[in-house]
Amino acid sequence: MARHLKLLVQRWSSRVFSVEVDGAPRYFGVREQLRGEPVPPDVFSEVQKQDRCYSLLVCSGDRVTGDRFHWELRDRLQTQLPPGSGLRSMSSFIPDQKGSLLKGYFLQSQAGNSSLIEDILTDLEQRNPVLVCSYSQSEDGQQWTQCLWYQSEENPVRFCVVPSETPKHHPSVLNMINSDVFYSLEEACDVLKQCGDIIPETRSVLGMLPSSLDARRKPDFPVIVIEGLDATGKTTLTESLRDSLGATLLRSPPQCLSAWRGRFDREPPLIRRAFYAVGNYITAEQINQEASKSPVIVDRFWHSTAAYAIATAVTGPVSNLPHEGAEVYRWPGDLLQPSLVILLTLDPEERKRRLRSRGLMKTDEEEELDHNKLFRLRVEEAYRRIVGPACTALDASPSADLVLQQALLLIRAKCHL
Ligand SMILES: Nc1ncnc2c1ncn2[C@@H]1O[C@H](COP(=O)(O)OP(=O)(O)OP(=O)(O)O)[C@@H](O)[C@H]1O
Numbered sequence: 047m048a049r050h051l052k053l054l055v056q057r058w059s060s061r062v063f064s065v066e067v068d069g070a071p072r073y074f075g076v077r078e079q080l081r082g083e084p085v086p087p088d089v090f091s092e093v094q095k096q097d098r099c100y101s102l103l104v105c106s107g108d109r110v111t112g113d114r115f116h117w118e119l120r121d122r123l124q125t126q127l128p129p130g131s132g133l134r135s136m137s138s139f140i141p142d143q144k145g146s147l148l149k150g151y152f153l154q155s156q157a158g159n160s161s162l163i164e165d166i167l168t169d170l171e172q173r174n175p176v177l178v179c180s181y182s183q184s185e186d187g188q189q190w191t192q193c194l195w196y197q198s199e200e201n202p203v204r205f206c207v208v209p210s211e212t213p214k215h216h217p218s219v220l221n222m223i224n225s226d227v228f229y230s231l232e233e234a235c236d237v238l239k240q241c242g243d244i245i246p247e248t249r250s251v252l253g254m255l256p257s258s259l260d261a262r263r264k265p266d267f268p269v270i271v272i273e274g275l276d277a278t279g280k281t282t283l284t285e286s287l288r289d290s291l292g293a294t295l296l297r298s299p300p301q302c303l304s305a306w307r308g309r310f311d312r313e314p315p316l317i318r319r320a321f322y323a324v325g326n327y328i329t330a331e332q333i334n335q336e337a338s339k340s341p342v343i344v345d346r347f348w349h350s351t352a353a354y355a356i357a358t359a360v361t362g363p364v365s366n367l368p369h370e371g372a373e374v375y376r377w378p379g380d381l382l383q384p385s386l387v388i389l390l391t392l393d394p395e396e397r398k399r400r401l402r403s404r405g406l407m408k409t410d411e412e413e414e415l416d417h418n419k420l421f422r423l424r425v426e427e428a429y430r431r432i433v434g435p436a437c438t439a440l441d442a443s444p445s446a447d448l449v450l451q452q453a454l455l456l457i458r459a460k461c462h463l
């Protein structure tokens with residue numbers, strides 16, 4: 047077994063395992079010896095006595111390869127596993143230890159399917175950086191045990207499975223910085239550079255970056271960013287503001303990246319978020335140039351990149367988000383700061399009505415906003431928690447003209463235009 051896997055398993059009992067059930071994580075741990083009465087963790091409560099469970103944790107040392115493999119693995123398992131395997135997302139982490147998160151999947155093997163599932167797992171384990179554990183119930187039905195699957199045929203070391211307290215932070219929070227949310231151009235570029243061989247388009251994207259960036263340069267004219275969920279009226283408002291103020295209208299991601307956006311939208315979060323992060327820096331350079339001549343209006347910027355990334359990385363209710371004031375909500379030190387950020391807010395029913403009447407194709411995330419109320423609430427709350435600058439909320443439900451008048455009032459008050 048590779049050295050890093052050995053180290054990992056030696057610290058097994060300090061790790062917490064988390065399995066997603068109905069969009070919320072359930073936690074358990076493992077101990078070498080059971081102290082006190084056995085209490086099966088609730089993840090196992092609906093598993094039949096003769097069934098086995100398996101966990102697969104991705105253990106690649108290289109995060110780009112690991113994230114892509116984790117992403118593809120779901121599709122592979124969904125197509126290969128027999129029905130009733132109850133495939134769920136899972137992770138393992140050391141509470142409060144940044145960077146300790148390992149991602150993977152948890153599944154059930156019903157008695158009749160066991161050999162088929164074991165063939166799939168053997169093949170996976172032999173060819174890929176994945177650590178498989180199996181879980182079985184003791185004869186008396188009192189206890190679930192975990193063992194590393196590769197050695198289960200020989201003399202397996204069995205760990206007792208025990209319930210674990212809900213940790214202070216959602217597991218994804220541990221790996222969020224510079225995986226989901228990038229705090230410098232350098233970090234985002236590093237990820238894209240590592241993808242050069244597998245995604246040739248990254249070279250063209252990186253080629254769009256200016257040779258130098260100066261975040262401290264203060265633009266001569268105000269820079270106003272308009273943010274909000276899709277169909278809240280950003281396009282309508284930004285175009286009206288451009289006309290009313292004689293401003294330049296820009297957007298993030300910038301027009302010059304349009305050809306490659308779809309390609310990066312199909313990649314796992316690490317790569318997708320790095321693409322959008324780099325897009326903000328390219329837009330920032332365009333802002334710098336235009337804001338020496340006129341006010342600049344920007345349709346989406348950093349708030350969108352960070353809020354969607356944070357809200358997607360965690361699951362469950364808003365209380366699972368990193369707490370208000372956490373590091374993930376701060377503005378990157380090397381990114382131009384706008385003079386004002388206006389967040390358009392809208393009642394979900396009215397937003398749906400506008401979406402329907404517009405009738406355009408929706409991205410996966412837009413679909414998710416529609417179907418998953420918790421996801422929408424997390425995005426909205428993440429928007430509100432980002433600081434440096436924080437956004438100013440504006441009710442987008444009145445007519446387009448009234449929203450424009452309200453936005454102009456805010457801009458005049460804040461930017462003295
Ligand atoms: N204040 C308003 N009242 C009623 N309808 C509006 C208002 N503002 C915009 N709309 C309509 O709602 C729909 C969505 O607006 P718009 O395209 O401006 O939103 P958006 O935030 O830019 O969306 P996306 O982020 O998905 O591009 C459009 O059909 C638009 O005409």
Ligand SMILES: Nc1ccn([C@@H]2O[C@H](COP(=O)(O)O)[C@@H](O)[C@H]2O)c(=O)n1
Pocket residue numbers: 276298299322326346347348350351352354355409411412
């Ligand atoms: N600065 C940005 C802009 C957008 N995104 C991501 O794109 C999606 C929304 O874009 P629309 O063109 O549909 O408005 C959203 O899902 C964000 O993930 C971003 O990350 N950063």
